[in-house]
Amino acid sequence: MKRIALLGMPNTGKSTLFNRISGASARVGNWPGITVDLLSAKILLGGHIAELIDLPGIYDLHGFSEDEQVVRHFLTNNPFDLLIVLLNSTQIERQLSLLLQLKKLGVPIVLVLNMADEARRAGITIDTENLAAALALPVISISAKYGEGLPKALTTAAHILNEQKATTNPKSINLLLQEESLIEREMEDLIQKHVQIPATLTDYTTDKIDRILLHKWLGLPMFFAAMFLLFQFIFTVGGPLQDGLAWVLDLVRSSMLEPLFSTSPEWLKGLMLDGIYNGIATVAAFVPIIVLFFLVMSMVEDSGYLSRAAFLMDALMAKMGLDGRGFVMMLMGFGCNVPAIMGTRIMRSRPMRLLTMLVIPFSLCSARLQVFIFMIAALFSTKHAPIVLFSLYVMSFLTMFLTAVLFQNQYKNSEPFILELPPYRFPTPRQIVLRGWQEVKHFLNRASKFIILGVILVWLLTNFPSNVAPASVGTYAGQIGVFFGPILDPIGINHELAIALIFGFVAKEIVIGALAVIYGMQGDALMSQIAGQIDWVQAMSFMLFTLIYTPCLSTIATIRNESKSTAFMWLSIAWSLGLAWIVSFVFYQGARALGY
Amino acid sequence: MQPLSQLATGQQAVISAIEAEESLFHRLSALGFRVGKPLSIMRRASFNGPLQVRLGTTDVILRASEASHIKINPI
Incomplete structure (x- = not known):
């Protein structure tokens, strides 16, 4: 059975995407090399049954938190056929670093840019075609919340799986993981050429709500x-x-x-x-x-x-x-x-x-x-x-x-104590149900x-x-x-x-x-x-x-x-x-x- | 050059240095704190609570003690 790992930063809508693809068939299970249970689901993809594994959300492949170790141990202990990397389109200028770190591992990757709807509202335009060419891997824009772009992402994944002959080699990933390289420079170069971001990004709705809910004295009451x-x-x-x-x-x-x-x-x-x-x-x-x-x-x-x-x-x-x-x-x-x-x-x-x-x-x-x-x-x-x-x-x-x-x-x-403050989002009825x-x-x-x-x-x-x-x-x-x-x-x-x-x-x-x-x-x-x-x-x-x-x-x-x-x-x-x-x-x- | 913790709320500044040990440095850089990036403080929580910092498209909350490791130049 083909095996697909889903990876992304926290707050990218990874579990929303996982739930959308897997429906309600997910189960938890043990994996070699790691002590915590991971959620996985069997899905039908391109005429074959494939196993989709939901890895914990991480900021950095080389980080020091337990989740980051879990991901490293998974990648270096379990062969897989495809990595779906999920990034948040509205924060692509900083999240791309994770993709570049993963790309260095030489594994087959599909880059999925989530929250296309929010990015549009924020005035961010991503030239996915040229970005894909520059990265030499498929880039697909989706909205996991509304399901937009999802069929295309799955077809692309199925296509790669069918072409793919061998699974990844955990040993070589282990060696490559040890090499930190010029990721930062590569990232800035890519962003400068292919992404346009307005100088000051202001999500007015979130700011307005925050002005009330984070009020100095009234916030807590x-x-x-x-x-x-x-x-x-x-x-x-x-x-x-x-x-x-x-x-x-x-x-x-x-x-x-x-x-x-x-x-x-x-x-x-x-x-x-x-x-x-x-x-x-x-x-x-x-x-x-x-x-x-x-x-x-x-x-x-x-x-x-x-x-x-x-x-x-x-x-x-x-x-x-x-x-x-x-x-x-x-x-x-x-x-x-x-x-x-x-x-x-x-x-x-x-x-x-x-x-x-x-x-x-x-x-x-x-x-x-x-x-x-x-x-x-x-x-x-x-x-x-x-x-x-x-x-x-x-x-x-x-x-x-x-x-x-x-x-x-x-x-x-x-x-x-350092924490990201995500914009307010309202879950869809489907997510709630x-x-x-x-x-x-x-x-x-x-x-x-x-x-x-x-x-x-x-x-x-x-x-x-x-x-x-x-x-x-x-x-x-x-x-x-x-x-x-x-x-x-x-x-x-x-x-x-x-x-x-x-x-x-x-x-x-x-x-x-x-x-x-x-x-x-x-x-x-x-x-x-x-x-x-x-x-x-x-x-x-x-x-x-x-x-x-x-x-x-x-x-x-x-x-x-x-x-x-x-x-x-x-x-x-x-x-x-x-x-x-x-x-x-x-x-x-x-x-x-x-x-x- | 002054620590981020002393920047006035609403004032724009540019990061000039990050003076932190390795794991904190890693964390900060993964969240987008890099030399040369502009930022501003949106608000401070009461009772000397954390700062809400806006860095490009990302909002981050951090304590003043962590913010003092980030040196900035107001603009």
């Missing part, structure tokens, strides 16, 4: 107000959808599944309905909110606003030994901690990376959000609900800041792996040994609850919640699924059962513990992989568990002492 409004939007739209889905799931149970299992043995009926179905239905009811959440997050991410947040927050973050990028990672962690931790690769100083990785797990991710929405709906009035949820987000930031302040002396660093679909796929994937297994295990623990009443103290689950009693009683967490917490260690999605199984109920019945058993102080203590203790096994594994240190992983687990207990203890005992 506006950022938080914008975030608050987006969350309001998610819950206003998502709430009714969630109720509707819960109603449908309940209907499926009562009108289809219960008659279906009416004749089967009691234990099978229990396992299928009270175990697996209740567990999954309770979790599945949150899918609409999670999808909306990711749609909104990806819109904010792609818009360029997050880099502005880094600009606004950097001074504050510097006081905690972090930088503006760390703040962006925290915000990304609100979606899922795993990609946020992987995102720390852009930092080159190890202490800075470790400190950021220690902080991210306190970021209130979408899986924990499900638990909170559920508990809040069960125990708080609609009037108090937004305040409680908001206080949990505040708590999330406070624990992150506290961790950074306490550990910043252990992880001292002098990482330079594709992203949303990937998140749903990811959720279903987790659901099939963790949640089903988790709820079956919880069902077994709460129903055996079979000679005692289900979910009573005599069952295995009850015994585990009693065992952890001395630690969890002082923070107001009862035995049922304790079981859910233990399973939450694997993935937070299991927590409410586990509660559904433990109580053998779903939806409103489950909520009122829990509300009858614990008061709001206990619920808040449970939520604080859930927020702060280790997010999930995937996050732990990612911390281990990215830090390459088992000791650091244990530090992260121990610190978050300890902090969770202390915060819950102080809250619970404090509230009780005050008479609540």
Whole structure:
């Protein structure tokens, strides 16, 4: 099979192009010579199946960041047939250096100039024909966002692949990589002859928006107000959808599944309905909110606003030994901690990376959000609900800041903070839908792996040994609850919640699924059962513990992989568990002492 | 010649020297900081935060401590 590598600078729309070419067929995989997973997809090109690999965005083939090393290691360990180099047309005068570095390797290249639409608006004219002749390789102008020019780029790639006899030789690339040469002069020469750029490039729209959003004093309050409004939007739209889905799931149970299992043995009926179905239905009811959440997050991410947040927050973050990028990672962690931790690769100083990785797990991710929405709906009035949820987000930031302040002396660093500020861009509906679909796929994937297994295990623990009443103290689950009693009683967490917490260690999605199984109920019945058993102080203590203790096994594994240190992983687990207990203890005992 | 960190906001200048260790030099040059290139400071973040620098078609944000490695001549 032919192999094509896709390479470009950050902010060139590389993932947009990759998604457009691959549709939704991408998968992650391991590659020789590198320790991180890369996204790849099988595509049909010129009558053959080819594999397209998405390499990380880099500024410089000879740079020192981890991503830059990943690219070098990929090129020197894996033979390939074609390199698609993607550059941003609006910044061609500086990005061309990367192409010239790659060209020195003597590999077959197609140069694709993205953002042709933006370049046109900015008044940049690129003579692709003569540039192609000067570079002696095909140059194609495209707009990955709108798909313009894409067929031509793919035909050109297919043509080269069909002509190509042998793959690249990793060994010779390795030798060539070691020779730095007269790239700078060549670049200036090419730009001068073939590219015309107006003297002062001004993207008026971006400048106008920046004048407001990056305002010296109003910038930060506006950022938080914008975030608050987006969350309001998610819950206003998502709430009714969630109720509707819960109603449908309940209907499926009562009108289809219960008659279906009416004749089967009691234990099978229990396992299928009270175990697996209740567990999954309770979790599945949150899918609409999670999808909306990711749609909104990806819109904010792609818009360029997050880099502005880094600009606004950097001074504050510097006081905690972090930088503006760390703040962006925290915000990304609100979606899922795993990609946020992987995102720390852009930092080159190890202490800075470790400190950021220690902080991210306190970021209130979408899986924990499900638990909170559920508990809040069960125990708080609609009037108090937004305040409680908001206080949990505040708590999330406070624990992150506290961790950074306490550990910043252990992880001292002098990482330079230099970041590109991209112009504002608005993602197309296609981009948004594709992203949303990937998140749903990811959720279903987790659901099939963790949640089903988790709820079956919880069902077994709460129903055996079979000679005692289900979910009573005599069952295995009850015994585990009693065992952890001395630690969890002082923070107001009862035995049922304790079981859910233990399973939450694997993935937070299991927590409410586990509660559904433990109580053998779903939806409103489950909520009122829990509300009858614990008061709001206990619920808040449970939520604080859930927020702060280790997010999930995937996050732990990612911390281990990215830090390459088992000791650091244990530090992260121990610190978050300890902090969770202390915060819950102080809250619970404090509230009780005050008479609540 | 003065460090970029001391350039007034809105004032145009030309880079006259970059005095940084290798990895910072590399990073700066990959983002377009080269001797002879014109630039200007668009704005400064509050609380002594980073500078937003416009270099040709690219906007870059960097801290004053990094900007002090870049020497400029105002024009």
